[in-house]
Amino acid sequence: MRLSGWGRHPWADGALLAVRTGGDVTRRLRPAASLIARGNGRAYGDAALNPQGMLSMLPMDRLLAFDPATGLLTCEAGVTLADILAVFGPRGWFPVVTPGTKFVTIGGAIAADVHGKNHHRDGGFGAHVRSLDLALADGRVVTCGPGREPELFAATLGGMGLTGVILRASFRLRPIETAWIRQETRRAATLDDALALFEQSGDRSYSVAWIDALAGGASLGRSVLMLGEHAVASDLPAGLRAAPLVSGRRGTLRVPCDFPGCALNRHSVAAFNEAYYRLAVPGTRLVDLERFFYPLDALLDWNRLYGRRGFVQYQCVVPRAAAAGGLRRLLTATAASGLASFLAVLKLLGPQGAGLLSFPLDGYTLALDFPATAPVFALFRELDAIVADHGGRLYLAKDARMDAEALRRGYPELDRFLAARQAWGARSIFHSLQSRRLGI
Amino acid sequence: MSGCALVLILGATSDIARAAARRYAACGHALILVARDATRLEDDAADLRLRFGGAVETRVCDLLDEASRAALLDSLSVLPGIVLCAVGLLGDQAEAERDPALAERIIGTNFTAPALVLGELANRMAGRGSGVLIGISSVAGERGRASNYLYGSAKAGFTAFLSGLRARMAGRGVRVVTVKPGFVRTRMTDGLNLPAPLTAGPEEVTAAILDAGRRGVDVVYVRPVWRLIMLVIRMLPEAVFKRVKL
Ligand SMILES: Cc1cc2nc3c(=O)[nH]c(=O)nc-3n(C[C@H](O)[C@H](O)[C@H](O)COP(=O)(O)OP(=O)(O)OC[C@H]3O[C@@H](n4cnc5c(N)ncnc54)[C@H](O)[C@@H]3O)c2cc1C
Ligand SMILES: NC(=O)c1ccc[n+]([C@@H]2O[C@H](COP(=O)([O-])OP(=O)(O)OC[C@H]3O[C@@H](n4cnc5c(N)ncnc54)[C@H](OP(=O)(O)O)[C@@H]3O)[C@@H](O)[C@H]2O)c1
Numbered sequence: 077m078r079l080s081g082w083g084r085h086p087w088a089d090g091a092l093l094a095v096r097t098g099g100d101v102t103r104r105l106r107p108a109a110s111l112i113a114r115g116n117g118r119a120y121g122d123a124a125l126n127p128q129g130m131l132s133m134l135p136m137d138r139l140l141a142f143d144p145a146t147g148l149l150t151c152e153a154g155v156t157l158a159d160i161l162a163v164f165g166p167r168g169w170f171p172v173v174t175p176g177t178k179f180v181t182i183g184g185a186i187a188a189d190v191h192g193k194n195h196h197r198d199g200g201f202g203a204h205v206r207s208l209d210l211a212l213a214d215g216r217v218v219t220c221g222p223g224r225e226p227e228l229f230a231a232t233l234g235g236m237g238l239t240g241v242i243l244r245a246s247f248r249l250r251p252i253e254t255a256w257i258r259q260e261t262r263r264a265a266t267l268d269d270a271l272a273l274f275e276q277s278g279d280r281s282y283s284v285a286w287i288d289a290l291a292g293g294a295s296l297g298r299s300v301l302m303l304g305e306h307a308v309a310s311d312l313p314a315g316l317r318a319a320p321l322v323s324g325r326r327g328t329l330r331v332p333c334d335f336p337g338c339a340l341n342r343h344s345v346a347a348f349n350e351a352y353y354r355l356a357v358p359g360t361r362l363v364d365l366e367r368f369f370y371p372l373d374a375l376l377d378w379n380r381l382y383g384r385r386g387f388v389q390y391q392c393v394v395p396r397a398a399a400a401g402g403l404r405r406l407l408t409a410t411a412a413s414g415l416a417s418f419l420a421v422l423k424l425l426g427p428q429g430a431g432l433l434s435f436p437l438d439g440y441t442l443a444l445d446f447p448a449t450a451p452v453f454a455l456f457r458e459l460d461a462i463v464a465d466h467g468g469r470l471y472l473a474k475d476a477r478m479d480a481e482a483l484r485r486g487y488p489e490l491d492r493f494l495a496a497r498q499a500w501g502a503r504s505i506f507h508s509l510q511s512r513r514l515g516i
Numbered sequence: 517m518s519g520c521a522l523v524l525i526l527g528a529t530s531d532i533a534r535a536a537a538r539r540y541a542a543c544g545h546a547l548i549l550v551a552r553d554a555t556r557l558e559d560d561a562a563d564l565r566l567r568f569g570g571a572v573e574t575r576v577c578d579l580l581d582e583a584s585r586a587a588l589l590d591s592l593s594v595l596p597g598i599v600l601c602a603v604g605l606l607g608d609q610a611e612a613e614r615d616p617a618l619a620e621r622i623i624g625t626n627f628t629a630p631a632l633v634l635g636e637l638a639n640r641m642a643g644r645g646s647g648v649l650i651g652i653s654s655v656a657g658e659r660g661r662a663s664n665y666l667y668g669s670a671k672a673g674f675t676a677f678l679s680g681l682r683a684r685m686a687g688r689g690v691r692v693v694t695v696k697p698g699f700v701r702t703r704m705t706d707g708l709n710l711p712a713p714l715t716a717g718p719e720e721v722t723a724a725i726l727d728a729g730r731r732g733v734d735v736v737y738v739r740p741v742w743r744l745i746m747l748v749i750r751m752l753p754e755a756v757f758k759r760v761k762l
Binding site for chain 1: 531555556559560562563566567703706
């Protein structure tokens with residue numbers, strides 16, 4: 077079966093083997109096998125691709141236990157956040173950490189140690205995992221967590237499926253009173269304004285900025301900042317108070333087929349950016365959870381907007397102390413290239429968690445989407461040098477092209493990760509196109 | 517049948533049955549799940565309880581074993597309103613040609629065991645004067661093919677059994693539904709190269725099952741095209757049929 081990540085670049089042709097139970101997984105782990113677990117394929121690049129075999133975790137979608145006293149949920153690794161939202165949202169529970177799409181599995185959320193708009197306050201997904209069951213290369217299943225086999229746990233958080241197959245996990249949900257967010261919108265005319273706003277908003281639960289990556293000169297870094305707090309019942313107008321956990325269910329639209337690759341070009345993106353910036357009315361309003369956290373999910377298959385050649389995302393993080401200079405250089409290089417990034421997002425991250433290859437570190441993360449073309453790859457190499465100069469690194473869940481050198485420079489715990497991978501026998505079986513490319 | 521009848525699912529760990537269990541539970545039915553693998557049954561039951569909040573019981577039972585069957589029937593303190601039988605075994609035809617024990621298991625799993633259990637449940641439902649029995653058979657039972665005639669002949673037996681039972685139960689308040697899914701993407705067909713236009717997902721089979729249960733249809737082809745395909749296959753003269761590789 078021909079498969080790709082969310083960016084539809086690159087592709088791999090290989091067997092996708094559905095697993096329904098832990099037993100199905102361990103039966104597949106024969107000594108000569110080469111495999112990688114695949115969740116819902118929302119990583120952008122080649123992390124969940126292996127032409128020699130991929131285990132589809134989606135059939136392992138059972139919810140197993142929930143403790144309403146603590147919010148601790150135990151479920152199989154193929155359960156998606158969308159599932160959890162549908163079941164537990166109306167009962168007043170929400171994932172403590174959620175990425176910008178709800179269509180990810182719990183296995184994928186742990187393997188990438190995903191971050192949300194609240195990383196500065198709550199850390200990554202892994203910080204809320206109590207324990208997980210991991211199928212190792214030799215077929216044993218080991219339970220690990222912060223207090224049990226902590227080194228294996230640390231290697232598995234953000235370990236991109238390279239330590240074993242996560243079968244199930246226990247993690248915390250947070251109580252919510254309503255299905256609404258009090259969203260405050262603010263405009264920042266320059267990069268410095270944007271960073272200042274983030275710094276002032278460190279006590280806010282959620283923060284994220286959309287940034288105009290085409291704007292240069294005096295407007296470099298102009299952004300629209302969105303800050304959010306869970307609304308409590310008394311924040312809601314009387315009409316919504318009767319059913320505070322129900323938000324208006326909006327339909328979803330599907331992108332019908334591949335768009336011609338030119339639909340997103342410099343001119344259409346510039347026009348969009350201008351309109352977005354002007355129309356972002358500063359002020360506070362109520363938005364429903366789904367719209368706040370998953371604005372893109374309303375348009376299913378939006379990755380097809382980029383046409384057949386697919387697209388690549390560049391997501392890097394620059395440490396806080398170097399952020400102003402680093403981001404300025406990254407944005408200047410991007411604006412100068414004339415290449416249009418349709419989605420450009422700036423977020424504040426908090427300190428690094430336990431994961432040896434977890435992406436977040438105390439600083440600012442910038443994410444840019446581009447079509448997968450030669451000039452874009454050339455720009456990325458330029459950006460790599462800037463990221464390295466400022467002590468930053470790239471996110472493996474978005475990556476389809478970084479080299480081994482960039483990984484080594486960005487991830488100081490790489491050797492510890494490799495030692496764990498060796499110690500648990502994972503090197504012999506668990507490979508992805510990404511791990512091969514990076515030589516790990 | 518009342519909206520919230522107790523549903524008994526035989527072969528509950530099958531992908532088709534799991535999808536059906538979620539649908540039934542979502543509609544508020546209490547469930548009893550039956551299969552051999554205790555751990556899987558417990559995990560499935562926990563999932564259904566958490567998602568839908570209804571009552572879900574499990575029974576571990578090897579339907580090929582007479583004592584186990586009897587124990588299952590004895591354990592039913594309340595007679596279910598709906599019974600769905602998804603028990604089945606495709607088996608390896610070539611291997612079964614050499615191994616009579618496997619051949620017997622294929623025949624028993626697809627025909628004798630389900631027939632004996634459904635027969636007994638039908639008697640009890642007739643006594644009460646109400647009930648729905650849904651048996652998943654197969655288009656493979658419409659003509660014995662070289663590539664899977666052990667499975668096919670057992671399904672043929674099961675189809676004939678369901679048809680006779682339906683006729684006997686008519687007028688006694690008990691409905692009998694025969695489901696012929698065509699190809700379905702499940703554990704049974706993992707690794708087989710199935711033609712996409714003829715292949716349904718478990719959800720689609722489930723939707724057809726629930727719909728048939730409600731509307732009182734006797735025989736369901738999940739994708740209608742299968743009715744046509746099987747008509748053609750049945751019409752082929754034996755002299756031709758012998759020679760085509762199917
Ligand atoms: C629109 C969009 C927005 C996003 N926003 C964010 C964001 O805000 N923050 C963020 O952090 N990420 C974000 N992401 C990235 C996404 O959260 C991660 O890539 C996540 O890992 C995807 O999960 P998945 O289930 O689709 O996994 P896949 O893409 O299928 O796999 C990703 C990795 O997880 C591994 N994996 C999957 N399941 C298992 C398992 N059971 N056991 C072991 N390894 C496993 C795979 O081997 C692979 O290395 C976004 C992605 C999209 C498409
Ligand atoms: N998939 C298809 O293309 C297709 C097409 C036509 C018809 N069907 C029919 O649809 C039904 C469901 O099939 P599926 O594809 O979902 O297959 P499946 O996953 O293999 O399901 C078979 C079920 O039968 C149970 N079972 C087998 N032997 C048993 C025994 N001795 N005692 C108790 N339970 C037993 C299994 O449970 P445990 O193993 O856990 O005990 C499992 O729940 C079957 O009748 C099959 O013949 C399938």
